[in-house]
Amino acid sequence: MTTTTLQGPQRIACLSTESVDVLYRLGAQDRIAGISGFTVYPPQAREEKTKISGFKTGKLERILDVQPDLVIGFSEVQRPLLDACLEAGVDVLWFNHRSLAGVSDMVRHLGQVVQRTEAAEALVADLEARQAQVAQAAQGLPFKPRVYFEEWHSPLICGIAWISEIIQLAGGIDVFANTAQRFPSRERAVTPEQVLAAEPQLIMGAWCGQRFEPEKVLAREGFPALNALMQDIPSSDILSPGPAAIERGLVHIFDAIARCAGTTPQALGFDA
Structure with a gap:
């Protein structure tokens, strides 16, 4: 109304x-x-x-x-x-x-x-032009890293649908792409065992209202053996579905994915 x-x-x-x-x-x-x-x-x-x-x-x-x-x-x-x-x-x-x-x-x-x-x-x-620029640059990635995005830590909640979309747009493989489509948020709960089985190469996090702490993730049994790149994404840049998620969150995520793949956004022709 x-x-x-x-x-x-x-x-x-x-x-x-x-x-x-x-x-x-x-x-x-x-x-x-x-x-x-x-x-x-x-x-x-x-x-x-x-x-x-x-x-x-x-x-x-x-x-x-x-x-x-x-x-x-x-x-x-x-x-x-x-x-x-x-x-x-x-x-x-x-x-x-x-x-x-x-x-x-x-x-x-x-x-x-x-x-x-x-x-x-x-x-x-x-x-939409920013999205197209990232998608074009992402085509030059040496490979598509497997990505786990953590939105909450107790229980583990994977990233919401637009975050999953951003990961894929930026050249990554969201290991919980199907789960990301579920709502409310409790339906996106995953277990540590599921994360380990997915074998992510990049773990990113934005804990709603809190700072993402990689050391706490690495304290979980079995997680250090993943040898995954860890990256904090500011909550304000990714957890709200507005311009910031595209102008800021997408850029942060593409940077992390590129580094995980052994390159940089700049080397792929993208300049934020």
Whole structure:
């Protein structure tokens, strides 16, 4: 459900970081009335905007305090809070995309909502061009490394669908590509034995809300024998399905995959 006014919503509450990033990129930042406390991009948003929620937690009263005419959320985790906003008479917009194509669709949808369709198409073109550049460079990899991406450590949770897509776009083989398509996140749980059996050559991690610690991974029985390259990926650059996952996360992952394959992105003709 979206607003029906001719100008579009004027006071938008964003409960997830990617919508904040996109609205700034579209030149619609003046319409943002409140943001998630987990917002990272753009950095100035944390200084300029009122923080009204976490990602998994939020109070309806704090959201209503900024008098929003639209509340934007992401994933089934935020759906109950959005339903509460609806019951309070506030329009909501819910995204639940899990793919890179979904990122483009989200950007276009927000462009329509704030009447910045040309800016949205330009942003989509930039994001898709970056994907094409990485995919082209990845064709020159000496081989495709086997990759395990860890999103959480207790229990082990493998990377979500868009991360799996990024790994494959960047020339890697996601050893849990099928599991990555499952949701909610608990359905992506894997065992240490399954990881060992998959024999990854590259282990990357972004522990949601925590720093990935390779030494803890290597403390697991059998993991040192994998002799896998270990790489931390900043959570803010990969765990939200927005521009940052493509402009930053994809670049980080391609760099790690290239190094695992014995080369560099630059040697393959890619310059971030």
